[in-house]
Amino acid sequence: MSKGSKKKRKKQRKLGDGQKDSRFSSLNTSTIDQHRRIGSKLVPPLARIPKMMPLSWADDHMPEMLWAVLLAGVLEREHYLDVLRKVAVRCRSWFLRDDDGSSAEQKPDPEVGLNFSIIVDQTKLAEVSDEEFHDVITILLAHPLGYAALRPILLIDDLPGIARWKREISVDPTKDDWNTLSRAIAKVLDHQSETSTDIRWFKVIVAIISGRIIFPMSLAEMGEEFRLFPDKGDMRVVRPSIRSMEMTLRRRDPARWIGQFWAQALRDTRCIDPSEGEEYTFTETGIDPRTLYAARDRVIDRFRRNIRAERVDARLDSAFGLVLYAFSVLEEIGMHRIHTRIVGAVALRSLVEVCITLRYLAKTDSSEMWQSYRVYGAGQAKLAFLKMQQTHGDLPNFLDESMLYEIANEDRWQEFLDIDVGHWANSNLRKLAIDCGAKDIYDKYYDWSSGFIHGNWAAIRDTNFVNCHNALHRLHRIPRVVHRTLNSVEPDAIGLVNEMIAVVENLFPSDEKIPRIASKKTMQREPESHQKTAG
Known part of the structure; x- marks a missing residue:
């Protein structure tokens, strides 16, 4: 490992939020910076040795x-x-x-x-x-x-x-x-x-x-x-x-x-399946529902106190809408007990994007960007609506044509609404994260959670295959009886949503603070800390 990489890791530990470093951080592995970009690939140092013939x-x-x-x-x-x-x-x-x-x-x-x-x-x-x-x-x-x-x-x-x-x-x-x-x-x-x-x-x-x-x-x-x-x-x-x-x-x-x-x-010899006998289990949520719904009520209340006479207020609607959407995703993660399931990782990926989007919009805080974000979404509704008109046979059940039509025509008649087939900020999420100082969020959550949306091999391997325990089969992969229970996304999801609450508080300041969402464990510890303080 280079001296620069070691210094960078030490700096990150000092500036961290108190969480533990990776237990693999001491391994002698090449860093991302030591990989060389060749086309669309990041190639590690050993793989660049000419005429290399790796044998196992x-x-x-x-x-x-x-x-x-x-x-x-x-x-x-x-x-x-x-x-x-x-x-x-x-x-x-x-x-x-x-x-x-x-x-x-x-x-x-x-x-x-x-x-x-x-x-x-x-x-x-x-x-x-x-x-x-x-x-x-x-x-x-x-x-x-x-x-x-x-x-x-x-x-x-x-x-x-x-x-x-x-x-x-x-x-x-x-x-x-x-x-x-x-x-x-x-x-x-x-x-x-x-x-x-x-x-x-x-x-x-x-x-x-x-x-x-x-x-x-x-x-x-x-x-x-x-x-x-x-x-x-x-x-x-x-x-x-x-x-x-x-x-x-x-x-x-x-x-x-x-x-x-x-x-x-x-x-x-036969396979030895370590997942044999396992059954589907659903872990109860660790989110305290009282804090979740209290935060949502306060956000809605602040929205109402900031309504202006303008027919369309892209800044107000988009900022509060992103936070309310995040509340809804977090509610489904916890109340439907999907926080250790595949859909939980997909939901976390959604929260990452809405959090970075809000951070970027708040950083630029220009009427053009707020409007671009809103118009882009309306254009996507129009695009989906028009594609349905060209569909023959049964329409997809999940689509609500009436709602698509309403959104597409809400701000202006759809015949005057452009459809942007690019990106609403003419950018991508990584660049948005860099521009708004949220690259740490992107690096922590985006890549791995995106794999669950795209169904790449790593996500499939992680959830639905297990190593055979017969050493004569060389740890080959066999299907799990039931898919693996994943680490809960709730702590990360709560952190992202609370981050968004802080952003909307800064955009629409008030003397009254919006309460943060907490886990049940946090709520259980608070009375103990109060007792110690009182003593």
Whole structure:
């Protein structure tokens, strides 16, 4: 993270409203500013590296180390690390260079990178001689739990050298061995997990002790930390170094059997649905209805006290209309218990737009803008009305033709009313937010809530899919029995509506303050605070 980004975050914390920072704020992720705009896309730094070929540890490279994964899934850490050390020492001779320093290893292709094969993986174990294979598996089976740990590997139809494994283990697998395999793989799906790092260390140490990786004197200490892992050095430094180095010690193209293995795992084991048995639940509102309706009554009262003799007062109607509309949306969020549902997020998105719109109109506070906002809306009513006249067959049930006609002709005859197919301010919501100082509101709420309106994949994934809990299915997504209960939008919605009340108070000042909307929790705390003050 850049120093500028850190300073910016510190400044935001100082100027914040007391809410907690994101629990992910300490992650080493690129900031928005570090993305580069290319066309309509914001591209992160790593994705801009030329000829980059990202490959997945879990999908493509972890299966090659399946024998080690199974050991780590069954044995205690101290025991499986001891076994891995013994295997590394035994296999060292497989990869030693000739006396003249020559090596049969291919040189890196600048187009695709190095194809590293100095690995004791499933593919290598299928290539070595029967005697060499026997030497390795003897080490693995010497542990009392060795047979139980390795037996699940016999379930894999397309495992390289499967006949050898069956001959050496000489025990038939059981259906329960799928569960053993699943539990073992669950520990290594995360490429940064302790177990994954241990197995990746094994790949690195084999290359080191066989002379394929040589540390210069300046990095001799790092070499010792790798050799004595995990008992030497600061693991906060050593573990990332191991993972970084292991990424350079991989076969270029995943073996064909790996895809066949994942296909068999999906075919032979069932999904585990964590949402099974769930039912639809509706959480009661946290909005205090008394404060909501009291605020609405006061807003209406102030509207009436500001009515003038003009037939059309775009400023009065629009300012108070936006606030009243926000009240209605907030009422539906709470009283209809949709604040944890998809429609609640859609409603929050609506509140974001009306709040920014009011802030912008109040900031400019020009008769032209107030009128433009009003005329644009009337033009939209006219457009919808005219489209209905061209519709053949059943009209949409939600449309009220009479109301459309009335709105379109309310201020002037619709034959003199233009239809603006652009934006009423010749702008967009983001620019409006910047111009009126509401960019913080836009950044907090707009992007994610908009996804629920547009039905983009992220909103669909969030609400209607869940990760299968069978690790052999690699956390693939399956439909939820019922859609997920979301975080309540009520606290955010209340804040936006109260913000709008403050704006309308400034536009139409009075000695009498409009009460703010509160949550039930706030109302419950107030008497306690009064008692403390009185004491």
